[in-house]
Amino acid sequence: MSRPPVNPTDPAEDKSGAPGPAPAARPAAIAVIAILAALEGAALLAVAGWYGFQLVSGAPVLSFWGAVFTLGLLLAFSAWLFAVGHFLFRGYRWPRAGALVAQLFMLTIGFPTLTGGYPLAGLAMLVPAAIAIVLLFDKRVIAFASRAGGQPPAL
Template identity: 85%
Template sequence: MRPAGITVIAAIVALEAAALLIAAGWYGSQLLTGAPVLSFWGAVFTLGLLLGSSIWLFAVARFLFGGYRWPRAGALVAQLFALTIGFPTLTGGYPLAGLAMLVPAAAAIVLLFDKRVIAFASRTGGAPPAL
């Protein structure tokens, strides 16, 4: 039986992936409309980074929801990045945006170390037996 913590973590990670996808769409539209950038290829790299991160987080959410072991590390790293960005955002004059990053990240980190989540997310999904 899937614990509620897995569902909450997967939802948080999927929402973060959706936010990155929205940011990539906005960034790409700005790039196409000719918004000034210091380096065109740097902007293209940033767009690729946003898209790649979004795809990665969607995969982490999907496989974590399925009970695999490996996405727990990816989810933890994503939450640590959210904390790293959330604290300066909170203290830099954007308290709502900072809290929107900090609260879900903290909840996901706590839930990632719940014993029921760890027990459920232990599937390895290895190759079929050789013989």
């Protein structure tokens, strides 16, 4: 059985059979950023669990429905961070922006926490955020995380 000739102008196919450039090797920085995003998501999930327990156990709140809304935001942001970590690890393009926004939020909360008398909590937010931001702009990370989802463009 013969194979069809290879045309160098045709796009390469990956193992799934989808046309596109050949996948690059996953850089270690992608795994570090994905793990940081997943750990941040797990921390937010733990905070949401604690917040929900406090809400159910009768802790005083100014507005019950405001507290429920805050709980929903914590859960949604946690799920978003898990999705960012997962799809960034797989090499998609969109999670880079999501990871950058999450790290900028961490910086925004980490600096006042650090200067407000909680240095360990502030450093726990600032150091991973700074590491992730630096790694997000590494050329190997950008080259790896350039896969677009869905169908190829129409034009």
